[in-house]
Amino acid sequence: MKVLFFFTQIYHYGGAEVLARQAVSELLSRGYTVDVVTMYSGNIKNTREREQHFLNQGVNKVMHLGLDINPSILSVLGSSLKLRKILKKENYNFIEMSTVTPSIIGLLSTIFTRQNVLIGIHHVYKKDREKGLKYQLFRMLLSIKLNKKVYYISNYVKSASKQYFYFVKYWNSRVIYNSISDSFFKDSNEFDGPTKIDYHMLPSDKTLLLYCGRLAEYKGIDIALYSSAPFLKAGKCHLVFLGYEDHNIEGTTSVLREMKSFISRHSLDDSVSFLGQVDSVDAVMSQTNILLHPTKLEGFGLVLVEAMASNNMIITTNAEAIPEILQGTDSKMVDLDLDKEEMINEFSIELERLFNIKDCVRQDSLRKGRERADNFTEENRINKLIEFVKQDK
Numbered sequence: 001m002k003v004l005f006f007f008t009q010i011y012h013y014g015g016a017e018v019l020a021r022q023a024v025s026e027l028l029s030r031g032y033t034v035d036v037v038t039m040y041s042g043n044i045k046n047t048r049e050r051e052q053h054f055l056n057q058g059v060n061k062v063m064h065l066g067l068d069i070n071p072s073i074l075s076v077l078g079s080s081l082k083l084r085k086i087l088k089k090e091n092y093n094f095i096e097m098s099t100v101t102p103s104i105i106g107l108l109s110t111i112f113t114r115q116n117v118l119i120g121i122h123h124v125y126k127k128d129r130e131k132g133l134k135y136q137l138f139r140m141l142l143s144i145k146l147n148k149k150v151y152y153i154s155n156y157v158k159s160a161s162k163q164y165f166y167f168v169k170y171w172n173s174r175v176i177y178n179s180i181s182d183s184f185f186k187d188s189n190e191f192d193g194p195t196k197i198d199y200h201m202l203p204s205d206k207t208l209l210l211y212c213g214r215l216a217e218y219k220g221i222d223i224a225l226y227s228s229a230p231f232l233k234a235g236k237c238h239l240v241f242l243g244y245e246d247h248n249i250e251g252t253t254s255v256l257r258e259m260k261s262f263i264s265r266h267s268l269d270d271s272v273s274f275l276g277q278v279d280s281v282d283a284v285m286s287q288t289n290i291l292l293h294p295t296k297l298e299g300f301g302l303v304l305v306e307a308m309a310s311n312n313m314i315i316t317t318n319a320e321a322i323p324e325i326l327q328g329t330d331s332k333m334v335d336l337d338l339d340k341e342e343m344i345n346e347f348s349i350e351l352e353r354l355f356n357i358k359d360c361v362r363q364d365s366l367r368k369g370r371e372r373a374d375n376f377t378e379e380n381r382i383n384k385l386i387e388f389v390k391q392d393k
Contacts, residue, residue, distance in 0.1 A: 217251035220294025227347030
């Protein structure tokens, strides 16, 4: 089988790119021929290094359509012709696409052809929200494409997006859960060199609280800080923020400004670390203890699975797909109907409980989390994707 994975870019790995990269690695290990194509130029910073990494893994070729970042509709149309030429030459069994703009280009280049496409739906789509020209074009092209299969990353995403994708029939759609790297199941002593947590100058003698993901207002980053503040002041723990600051999200800039002012006023600079993006999330998480995830939106929650695999206790919300992903675990899910002050209080109460929990109870909770995480391995995901692609109507 010969497969093409269409990435938006490879110079920075977001959630969809991480999943595609994992799928590429797993398919290569099974002897599949895999090519990679990206929307942008190969000359963008870090792209050539990531390209070489793919080639070293065994990827057949890495191609770039050469679009500018935030491309115009006309340039998107032009790139679809370029991709169409590639597809005619290479004869792929299927193309995988998981974000909107690559999906538009891929659908334009395959429309009215017999080329099989696999489209991943990674978040909830709603008619009153995803209504711009880009989304309307994506939906229209997907509705008229014949040789398509669509997978949703959770039952919640499928159910909540049902009206938006009303034309996708049950026989060419499926729920296929996301997966995490096997490295998250490692013990902390299996990591060495610069990936160890001491490389980030974090204390090894305190309970480590972790927020991991984009630093954005809707992710509840301020709740993570304010709920842990009493314990930070008492010297019981250290709070780590892992992820980039997404100032494109409304409200993020002001929230981060208020948080950093709070840290300064309360002399917490030595108790809170902002690490930005790191390549060794698995190594960091192997030594942290409690994940704080106060998000308002979550179509899946890869970080929750990563935390369970890494033996972290979890305090989160009941947003969207989170109850589905944490099913059968003891993880605390705070009700989103509470106001911010109530949520901060609930997170603090649960933190207090976890600081004082009996070790036997903690170990039993961690066991349940790890057993749940076993359902989200790369092998399981690829098995289901391959089975889905090969399935006839």
